[in-house]
Amino acid sequence: MMNRLALAREMNGLTPAAGVETVVHGIAAVCDPLGALYLPDAGILVVSDLHLEKGAAFARRGMLLPPYDTLATLTVLAAVITRYDPKLVVSLGDNFHDRVGSQHLPEEFRSLIVNMARGREWIWINGNHDPDGTVDLPGRSVDEMFYGGLTFRHEPKSGLQAGEIAGHLHPSATVRRREKSVRRPCFATDGSRLLMPAFGIMTGGLDLRHKAMAGLFDRASLIAHLLGRDRIYSVRFGNLSA
Numbered sequence: 001m002m003n004r005l006a007l008a009r010e011m012n013g014l015t016p017a018a019g020v021e022t023v024v025h026g027i028a029a030v031c032d033p034l035g036a037l038y039l040p041d042a043g044i045l046v047v048s049d050l051h052l053e054k055g056a057a058f059a060r061r062g063m064l065l066p067p068y069d070t071l072a073t074l075t076v077l078a079a080v081i082t083r084y085d086p087k088l089v090v091s092l093g094d095n096f097h098d099r100v101g102s103q104h105l106p107e108e109f110r111s112l113i114v115n116m117a118r119g120r121e122w123i124w125i126n127g128n129h130d131p132d133g134t135v136d137l138p139g140r141s142v143d144e145m146f147y148g149g150l151t152f153r154h155e156p157k158s159g160l161q162a163g164e165i166a167g168h169l170h171p172s173a174t175v176r177r178r179e180k181s182v183r184r185p186c187f188a189t190d191g192s193r194l195l196m197p198a199f200g201i202m203t204g205g206l207d208l209r210h211k212a213m214a215g216l217f218d219r220a221s222l223i224a225h226l227l228g229r230d231r232i233y234s235v236r237f238g239n240l241s242a
Contacts, residue, residue: 018231022187022223024194025149025163031187031225031232035199036080037165042147043087047077048154048167049094051129051200053105070105072201074112081116088120090145092167092196093127093154095134102134113137127154127168156216162192169212170198172205173224174241175233181241183207184233187225190217197227209242 019032030038037046052070081089096102114137122139126132133141145152149163156166171188174181185197185205193216198205206212208224222237 020225020232020234022189022194022225023191024165024189025192027148027150029194032080032083033227033230033232034076034080034083035185035197035227036077036084037187037194037196038084038086043084044090044147045081045084045086045088046090046092046152046165046196047080047199048092048196049127049170049198049200049203050077050091050096051094051198051203052096052102052109054200054202069200069202070109073199074109074116076201077199078112078116086120088123089117089139090123090152091125092152092165093125094129094167094200095124095127096130102130102137105135105137110137123152125152125154156193156195159215160192160218161216164193165196166193167196167198169195170203170205171195171208171213171224172197173208173226173235175226175235175239176241184226184228186227187232188213188217189223189225190219190221192218192221208237208240 019030022029022031027039028041032038050073052073054069117138123145124134124139124141126141126143151164153166155168156164171186172183173186174183187197188195188208219237224235224240226233226235
């Protein structure tokens with residue numbers, strides 16, 4: 001996860017994207033190695049599962065984690081926003097790790113988000129961790145958003161859902177290279193729906209073969225776009241390691 005932070009710091013938003021083009025329900029999209037999805041025709045940048053203030057949420061429960069997750073995640077987010085300069089940013093839920101995360105957000109982090117949102121629209125999709133929306137942040141909170149035949153929501157609905165872009169499950173995949181297994185967060189798409197990787201620096205992943213993923217994709221068409229050090233690696237589902 002920290003590789004994305006290092007990459008963001010190196011490029012300072014200036015390096016051309018080494019992403020992979022895909023199509024979701026007829027809409028062109030770019031999977032970026034920093035974990036964001038960009039829809040060039042609409043100027044929409046999509047991220048998911050930021051889980052901001054996760055360290056603070058654990059601290060409130062008496063469990064101490066390194067308190068650097070919010071700054072690290074926002075640093076990566078700022079880099080990808082600089083790269084694409086989107087008209088609209090859509091954050092697909094679990095934007096904060098708990099219900100009070102945005103209310104208690106330190107002012108320095110609030111200012112970073114305000115600066116990123118300046119001159120563009122911002123939509124916060126409500127997630128299961130933060131169902132009540134955000135407090136004193138730019139943009140608006142909604143349960144779902146619709147655009148051009150696409151539905152943006154936090155939790156994927158069961159069964160095949162054409163045009164759905166969702167988060168929540170934090171997809172990851174494993175490939176085997178030179179007798180070594182490598183596991184990475186990934187975008188998962190069969191061309192009809194797409195699941196986003198978790199953008200939060202301290203957020204883990206769920207393997208595409210997990211039972212929670214069953215029935216969500218046409219596996220014959222399913223491709224995992226794995227986040228690499230500075231590029232995307234696209235692997236068909238049948239070629240992934242168990």
